[in-house]
Amino acid sequence: MSEDMADHERIDFSKISFLVVEPNRLMGQMVRDVLQMLDVQYIDRARDFETAVNVLRMGRTDIMITEWALSQEKLGRNGMDIVHWVRNDGGSPNRMMPIVMMTANSEEEYVCRARDCGVSEFVAKPYTVNGFYTRLASAIARPRQFVRIGEYFGPDRRRRKVEYSGPERRIMAEAV
Amino acid sequence: MPPAQELRRKAVNFKKGFRLKLEPEEIKKLEAVVEKATDQFTVEVADKLRALRLALNDVANSQIGADQAMQAIRSISLEIKGMGGMFKYPLLTAFAKSLNDFTKDMGAPTPIQLDIIAAQIDALYVVMANRIQGSGSKVEMELLSALEEAARKYKHH
Numbered sequence: 001m002s003e004d005m006a007d008h009e010r011i012d013f014s015k016i017s018f019l020v021v022e023p024n025r026l027m028g029q030m031v032r033d034v035l036q037m038l039d040v041q042y043i044d045r046a047r048d049f050e051t052a053v054n055v056l057r058m059g060r061t062d063i064m065i066t067e068w069a070l071s072q073e074k075l076g077r078n079g080m081d082i083v084h085w086v087r088n089d090g091g092s093p094n095r096m097m098p099i100v101m102m103t104a105n106s107e108e109e110y111v112c113r114a115r116d117c118g119v120s121e122f123v124a125k126p127y128t129v130n131g132f133y134t135r136l137a138s139a140i141a142r143p144r145q146f147v148r149i150g151e152y153f154g155p156d157r158r159r160r161k162v163e164y165s166g167p168e169r170r171i172m173a174e175a176v
Numbered sequence: 177m178p179p180a181q182e183l184r185r186k187a188v189n190f191k192k193g194f195r196l197k198l199e200p201e202e203i204k205k206l207e208a209v210v211e212k213a214t215d216q217f218t219v220e221v222a223d224k225l226r227a228l229r230l231a232l233n234d235v236a237n238s239q240i241g242a243d244q245a246m247q248a249i250r251s252i253s254l255e256i257k258g259m260g261g262m263f264k265y266p267l268l269t270a271f272a273k274s275l276n277d278f279t280k281d282m283g284a285p286t287p288i289q290l291d292i293i294a295a296q297i298d299a300l301y302v303v304m305a306n307r308i309q310g311s312g313s314k315v316e317m318e319l320l321s322a323l324e325e326a327a328r329k330y331k332h333h
Contacts, residue, residue, distance in 0.1 A: 006196070007195075008190050008195075009188055009189075009190065009195065009196055010188070010189055010190060010191065010192060010193035010194060010195055010196075011187050011188055011193045011194050011195075011196070012187050012188075012189055012192045012193035013187065013193060013194065014193075015186050015187045016183065016186070016187050024220075024255050024258075024259070025220070026213065026216055026217060026220045026259065027255075027258065027259065029213070029216075030209070030210060030213060030262070033209045033212075033213070034206055034209050034210075037205060037206055037209055038194060038206075039193070039194075062183050062186070062187075063183065069251060069254055069255075094180075096179075096180035097180075098183065103258070104254045104255065104257045104258030104276075105254070125257070125258030125259070125261075125262070126257075126258055126259065126260060126261030126262040126266075126269055127262065128207075129203065129206040129207055129209070129210060130198060130203045130206070133194075133198055133203075133206065134197075137194075137196045137197075138196075140183055140184065140187060140188065141184060141188050141196055143179035143180055143181065143183070143184060144179055145177060145178060145179050146177040146178075146179065146180070147177060148177070155179075
C-alpha cells in the first residue's frame with residue numbers, strides 16, 4: 001500500500017470487541033471511557049486471570065488490553081499468564097489475537113519479558129492517551145507476522161526490516 | 177507466518193472511523209476524558225494512601241499476615257506509580273516508583289528499611305496534601321533524591 005493510501009486509512013472501532021483486564025477500578029474506567037469515545041461498542045472487563053480466560057473462551061474478543069499485575073486477592077496468576085494462555089493454550093480461541101500490555105511495570109526488563117511472552121504492543125503507565133491510541137492503532141491496522149521459534153509463539157519481535165543476505169537461521173531453527 | 181488479517185479486514189477502511197494518526201482536536205477530546213476523572217483520582221489515591229499506612233502498621237507490628245502486608249505495599253505503590261503521571265502528578269509517580277523499587281523482592285524489612293518505607297509513604301501524602309502537580313520544587317526534588325539514595329544504600333541491609 002502506498003504511503004498516500006495509508007494516510008487515509010481509518011479504523012472503525014464500532015466493529016471491534018475488546019477485553020480490558022485491569023484490577024484498578026479507576027484505571028479500568030479510564031480505558032473504558034477512552035474506548036467509548038473512540039466509538040467502541042463492545043467492552044468486556046475483568047480483574048483477574050480466571051474471569052479473563054472465561055471471557056476469552058467465549059470467542060467474542062477481537063483484542064485484549066491487559067495489566068501485568070492483577071488483583072491482589074488472586075496473586076497466583078498475572079497478566080503475563082493470560083498472554084501465555086492466549087498464545088499457547090489449546091483452548092485459546094484466537095492465538096494470534098492482538099494483545100496490548102498496559103502496565104506500571106514499565107522498566108526495560110519488563111518490556112523485554114512481555115515481548116518474549118508474545119504481547120503485540122506495550123504501553124507504559126502512566127501513559128498519554130495519544131500514546132495509547134498509537135499503540136492500539138498499530139496493533140489493529142499494522143499486525144505483525146507471527147513466528148514460532150522453539151517455545152516462543154507470537155508476533156515477530158523484530159521491529160525493523162533489515163536487509164540480510166546470510167542464511168535464514170530462523171527456518172533452520174524451526175527445522176531442527 | 178503471515179499476520180492475522182481478520183481484524184484489519186473487519187475494522188480498517190477509507191470511510192468511517194478514526195485515522196491512524198489522530199488530529200489535535202481528537203487528542204484533546206480524549207484528554208478531556210482523563211481530566212474529567214481527576215476528582216475521582218484524588219479520592220482513589222487517598223484510599224490507597226490509607227491502605228499503605230495500614231499495611232505499614234501491620235508490617236511494623238509483625239502481625240500475622242506481615243508478608244501479605246508487604247505484598248500490599250508493593251501492589252499499591254505500583255498502582256499509584258501508574259496513575260500519578262496521567263493526572264499531572266508525575267512527582268507522585270516518582271515517589272511511588274521509589275517505594276515500589278525499594279520493596280521489590282524484600283522479605284521482612286529491618287527497622288531502618290521500615291523507616292525508609294514510612295518516609296516514602298509520608299512523601300506521597302505530602303504530594304497529595306499539597307496538590308503538588310508537575311515535578312515539584314527544588315525541595316521536593318531533593319527529598320526524592322535523598323529517599324532514592326537511602327533506598328539504594330539500605331536495599332539489602
